[in-house]
Amino acid sequence: MVDRIFQLPRLVIVFGIFGAQCNAIIGSFGSVLKADRWFCADQCAGSPSRAGISLPMPGSEAIAHCVLFSDLAQCQAGQRIEIDGDEAHHAVRVKRVRPGERLLLLDGAGHHATGVLESVGGSRSKPVLVLDLGPVESDGAIEPMVEIWAALPKGDRLDRMIDQLTQLGVSRYRPLLCDRSQRKPDSLRPEKLARIADEAMKQCRRPWRLEIGEPIAFLDALGDPDAMIADATGGPWDAGSACGARTVLLVGPEGGWSNTERGLFVEAGVPVHCFGRFVLRIEAAAAAAAAIVMGVSSS
Structure with a gap:
């Protein structure tokens, strides 16, 4: 080693x-x-990102915990704020934050700030965090803007995919309805996916929340001018591949694209690229394609 x-x-x-x-x-x-x-992983120190948060380097004062605070944009430096509910309960009972520690606050809309925990009030079952807030900063949208429109994985693999796409910096996810899709969109629980995305956002400390959009039919997805097909029949993605400010990656079901769908994207002239040497599960293909496009485009 x-x-x-x-x-x-x-x-x-x-x-x-x-x-x-x-x-x-x-x-x-x-x-x-x-x-x-x-x-x-899980340390998040010195992470270089175009639209990420400037985090403390090793040896500087560390962030003890990250909390979601939706009213952050209306706050000012030096203001005392109170945070209650699930965020406070998790911070106190699970992360065991203590007065004097620094917390990172995010609102999911690009705003972030640090605050020093002055005290923990309320009751044991309903704690309240009291913080002295530092300057509130705002970051632009994550660049490049990569969206993943993918068929729905079965079971809890969808949860893992949402978590991974959030950590990678993907801007938006939409379920893609394909001929061979095995999971139907009526099985979705949007509130659960939103909670998973928020937890991953706090873990990786990205300032923007992953947007989870409505399901879209494959034929309609082909009409997006920034669409790109992820498929083994395409050429490998590299630095010479065309990529604008926004890229929409279409990832099919594990059964593959049907012959009808293949005929449709060939007829539409949608670019096709390969993002791996082997056949991947939906969530792995989505994460791999997103990481490659964002990494190459950023460099």
């Missing part, structure tokens, strides 16, 4: 399941590894 790390001369990537594991790895090798940038 150590030998493999030292073979990377300029870039060290550390993926950890638990934050403590990441801290241990970085603490052990941080003094000798030379890297331009480093990324650590």
